[in-house]
Amino acid sequence: MSEDEKFQEERTKLSETLAEIRSQIAGIGPRYTGKDYTEQLLDAHRQDRKARLEIAQREPYFGRLDFRERGKRAPTPLYIGKTGIGEEDGTELLVVDWRAPVSSLFYAFAGGDPDVSYASPDGEVEGTIYLKRNLLIRQGDLQRVVDSYTEGSDHGAVTDEFLLHKLGESKDNKLRDIVSTIQQEQDAIIRTEKNKAVFIQGVAGSGKTTVALHRLAYLLYRYQDRVRADRMMILAPSTMFLNYISGVLPELGVGDINQTTFEDWALDQLGGDVALRDPAEALERWFERPVTEADKRGAHGRAKGDLGFLKEIDDALAELAANLIPDEPFSPDDRLSLPAATIRGWFSEELADDPIMKKRERLLNRLKRWMEIEIGRERWSDRAVKTQAAAKWKAYANKVPSYTAASFYAKSFPEAVGAISAKGAKRKLAPFDREDLAPLVYIHARLYGTNTPAYDHIVIDEAQDYSPVQLAVLKERQRIASMTVLGDLQQGIHDYAGVSRWSELTDVFPEGETAYFELDRSYRSTMEIIEFANRVLAGMSGGVKPARPVFRSGDAVETVRTDEAETAGAIAATVKAWRERPEIQSVAVLARTAAACERIHEGLRRHGIEASLLQAKNQQYEGGVTVVPVYLSKGLEFDAVLIPDADAEQYGSGDAKLLYVGCTRALHLLKLMYRRELTGLVREPSAEPANGGVSDR
Numbered sequence: 001m002s003e004d005e006k007f008q009e010e011r012t013k014l015s016e017t018l019a020e021i022r023s024q025i026a027g028i029g030p031r032y033t034g035k036d037y038t039e040q041l042l043d044a045h046r047q048d049r050k051a052r053l054e055i056a057q058r059e060p061y062f063g064r065l066d067f068r069e070r071g072k073r074a075p076t077p078l079y080i081g082k083t084g085i086g087e088e089d090g091t092e093l094l095v096v097d098w099r100a101p102v103s104s105l106f107y108a109f110a111g112g113d114p115d116v117s118y119a120s121p122d123g124e125v126e127g128t129i130y131l132k133r134n135l136l137i138r139q140g141d142l143q144r145v146v147d148s149y150t151e152g153s154d155h156g157a158v159t160d161e162f163l164l165h166k167l168g169e170s171k172d173n174k175l176r177d178i179v180s181t182i183q184q185e186q187d188a189i190i191r192t193e194k195n196k197a198v199f200i201q202g203v204a205g206s207g208k209t210t211v212a213l214h215r216l217a218y219l220l221y222r223y224q225d226r227v228r229a230d231r232m233m234i235l236a237p238s239t240m241f242l243n244y245i246s247g248v249l250p251e252l253g254v255g256d257i258n259q260t261t262f263e264d265w266a267l268d269q270l271g272g273d274v275a276l277r278d279p280a281e282a283l284e285r286w287f288e289r290p291v292t293e294a295d296k297r298g299a300h301g302r303a304k305g306d307l308g309f310l311k312e313i314d315d316a317l318a319e320l321a322a323n324l325i326p327d328e329p330f331s332p333d334d335r336l337s338l339p340a341a342t343i344r345g346w347f348s349e350e351l352a353d354d355p356i357m358k359k360r361e362r363l364l365n366r367l368k369r370w371m372e373i374e375i376g377r378e379r380w381s382d383r384a385v386k387t388q389a390a391a392k393w394k395a396y397a398n399k400v401p402s403y404t405a406a407s408f409y410a411k412s413f414p415e416a417v418g419a420i421s422a423k424g425a426k427r428k429l430a431p432f433d434r435e436d437l438a439p440l441v442y443i444h445a446r447l448y449g450t451n452t453p454a455y456d457h458i459v460i461d462e463a464q465d466y467s468p469v470q471l472a473v474l475k476e477r478q479r480i481a482s483m484t485v486l487g488d489l490q491q492g493i494h495d496y497a498g499v500s501r502w503s504e505l506t507d508v509f510p511e512g513e514t515a516y517f518e519l520d521r522s523y524r525s526t527m528e529i530i531e532f533a534n535r536v537l538a539g540m541s542g543g544v545k546p547a548r549p550v551f552r553s554g555d556a557v558e559t560v561r562t563d564e565a566e567t568a569g570a571i572a573a574t575v576k577a578w579r580e581r582p583e584i585q586s587v588a589v590l591a592r593t594a595a596a597c598e599r600i601h602e603g604l605r606r607h608g609i610e611a612s613l614l615q616a617k618n619q620q621y622e623g624g625v626t627v628v629p630v631y632l633s634k635g636l637e638f639d640a641v642l643i644p645d646a647d648a649e650q651y652g653s654g655d656a657k658l659l660y661v662g663c664t665r666a667l668h669l670l671k672l673m674y675r676r677e678l679t680g681l682v683r684e685p686s687a688e689p690a691n692g693g694v695s696d697r
């Protein structure tokens with residue numbers, strides 16, 4: 001079949017499919033506005049379907065797989081799209097959902113032996129592939145048809161042609177879905193069974209975030225009866241990042257998933273009991289000056305994140321529970337007394353499973369009831385007796401200490417909290433650090449319990465910055481461990497709190513409950529950029545894994561020396577030149593410090609370039625030209641990246657990870673400027689190695 005005939009065949013098929021979709025949308029009709037509950041539920045389903053059909057109308061499918069099941073006479077063409085579409089009368093499946101078992105063949109088959117099999121709910125299905133075709137459809141219009149496999153031929157490399165086409169596109173301020181080009185190693189992660197804590201170590205740009213979001217969509221499809229979107233949670237490093245990824249799930253037809261940062265989640269759990277020190281301050285404190293290895297080791301966040309700390313907390317809580325009840329009887333009246341031993345018995349045995357402060361409350365209520373019953377029985381109806389008894393009860397209650405998570409933490413671990421300022425007679429708790437939050441949530445759960453339902457699935461992005469305690473606290477909120485935990489140790493720049501080996505986090509789970517994957521292929525950047533970034537890491541000790549580029553070549557990475565006086569002009573000239581290139585939509589200038597960013601932002605303005613300035617306090621990423629401290633750029637990507645201060649004095653031997661993060665934000669263009677001496681981190685490979693190791697799993 002000629003290319004033209006192929007195109008024509010697909011165009012006809014597309015018009016038929018679009019006509020069917022349009023007719024189904026028209027058949028759904030307007031919203032139900034009545035009060036009947038059953039009708040409301042049915043209508044919600046109909047509207048949900050309508051929304052999915054409307055998305056499908058733009059791009060009903062992206063792939064075609066001709067597959068002949070063993071025992072059948074002819075192959076069936078399967079069109080694979082973001083949502084499954086059946087004919088209205090239910091006779092034929094027009095489009096197969098990308099998450100359906102059979103679709104795994106489309107992603108897993110990269111040429112070679114066409115006799116394949118896939119796991120269906122009814123067992124293994126065997127058969128033969130005759131054709132694998134990629135189709136690019138935009139707004140209902142067929143634009144490209146690329147065969148990556150036809151019967152008898154094997155030109156696997158063509159698959160890459162379609163992928164390259166996708167990767168070569170420019171990016172705006174939002175991450176996108178990748179359903180049409182999910183790669184085999186990514187598909188394996190997406191389809192991992194639900195009841196596992198899946199750990200993904202992936203180099204920058206390997207698609208970790210994207211894969212995790214697709215996995216959520218997969219789990220919702222595959223385990224429809226067991227998981228619900230509103231019981232899933234995504235934890236991302238910042239609200240800016242949440243905004244950046246916000247387009248992917250709706251595009252995959254998924255809504256209602258809780259998306260938050262660990263800080264906000266923890267503060268919500270603590271119910272307003274805790275004030276947090278401005279995280280912007282903490283970030284600036286850490287990143288705005290050179291950090292020594294001793295700083296990293298000694299950072300208080302490390303100790304607070306260690307599982308041993310939970311043991312200390314458990315001991316302190318056990319002591320609290322053991323000594324909560326005062327060693328004295330409760331005597332509401334001279335004639336009435338309840339021995340301390342009886343009260344202790346009530347507290348520790350009868351209400352054993354409750355959180356400590358709930359037990360306290362129930363115990364005091366029980367004492368009150370006991371007192372009232374006893375007084376009633378003896379007919380001491382005298383008002384004075386009752387008033388005095390109530391006062392005695394109150395006095396007793398005051399001797400049974402009551403704590404919030406914060407006050408208990410501060411009392412038990414004053415050295416961890418640091419500054420507790422005394423204000424008059426009342427001690428006031430100073431704001432807490434981010435690292436205090438997980439211990440506080442842990443304590444709160446033991447004092448007061450939790451009132452959120454268990455999570456069906458939790459995604460943790462940038463997990464290398466999490467501590468074992470944070471993970472343990474999240475794990476407690478699940479009945480069965482089901483998580484996607486992703487990160488890159490090579491980008492672990494928050495050394496004051498994160499982990500240096502994945503085993504620190506996997507150890508939180510019992511053996512057999514985790515799965516571990518590594519992604520070493522980077523899809524974001526050109527070969528030139530990846531090779532350059534690999535060099536930055538090459539000097540680090542430990543199991544550094546260089547990224548493998550996809551064969552996508554672009555401009556060479558530039559390192560340019562500028563004079564102090566001409567730097568602002570040079571930055572502006574570069575940005576201007578890049579903006580004139582039609583394929584460059586987003587440009588970032590990534591400086592080492594927030595103060596430098598402010599100066600650069602001002603310099604760009606003077607040169608007539610509109611740019612937005614991202615700071616720890618102002619995190620709204622809009623696309624276009626952005627000036628942002630490199631430590632805040634993690635997770636984001638830009639068509640072109642300029643690092644304006646790649647001097648040896650800015651990036652010392654301990655800053656390899658930070659510079660690596662900066663370089664790997666670029667898709668197509670990367671340039672480094674310096675004034676005196678270029679940082680040793682990017683010298684030719686033969687140069688002496690730098691310090692600051694990354695350890696392997």
Ligand SMILES: Nc1ncnc2c1ncn2[C@@H]1O[C@H](COP(=O)(O)OP(=O)(O)OP(=O)(O)O)[C@@H](O)[C@H]1O
Nearest residue numbers: 178181182183204205206207208209210523524635
């Ligand atoms: N299979 C794929 N097909 C097309 N594009 C892909 C694929 N996998 C990843 N990408 C693209 O590569 C880029 C990087 O993806 P993503 O941000 O998810 O990576 P990451 O591993 O989380 O990166 P980082 O660690 O740097 O934050 C995105 O633009 C994404 O769309």
